[in-house]
Amino acid sequence: MPTYDYICNDCEKMYEYFQSMSDAPxxxxxxCKMNSLxxxxxxxxxxxxxxSGYYLTDYKDKKAQSSENxxxxxxxxxxxxxxxxx
Numbered sequence: 608m609p610t611y612d613y614i615c616n617d618c619e620k621m622y623e624y625f626q627s628m629s630d631a632p633x634x635x636x637x638x639c640k641m642n643s644l645x646x647x648x649x650x651x652x653x654x655x656x657x658x659s660g661y662y663l664t665d666y667k668d669k670k671a672q673s674s675e676n677x678x679x680x681x682x683x684x685x686x687x688x689x690x691x692x693x
Contacts, residue, residue: 616643 613622615636622644624633634642 612647612649613644614647615639615641616645617641621647 608625608627610623610625611632613624613633614620615622615638618636618639618641620636620638622633622637626633632646633644636642636644
């Protein structure tokens with residue numbers, strides 16, 4: 608449910624209301640009790656992604672770890688081969 612910003616045309620106070628998208632807009636100002644509230648278009652918070660896989664750092668860390676593991680595995684394999692051959 609979104610948060611809507613309202614401003615009173617008479618007393619010029621701003622309010623925020625957490626209401627459903629299907630709810631009718633508020634009209635009565637809680638301060639001056641006049642029917643002069645209007646909904647203000649705001650930027651909002653934007654789109655928020657939660658969970659893994661949305662950020663570059665999520666992929667970056669996994670690739671860096673896997674490349675480090677490959678390097679360490681190659682070193683171990685080459686060392687073990689040298690011991691067997693000599």
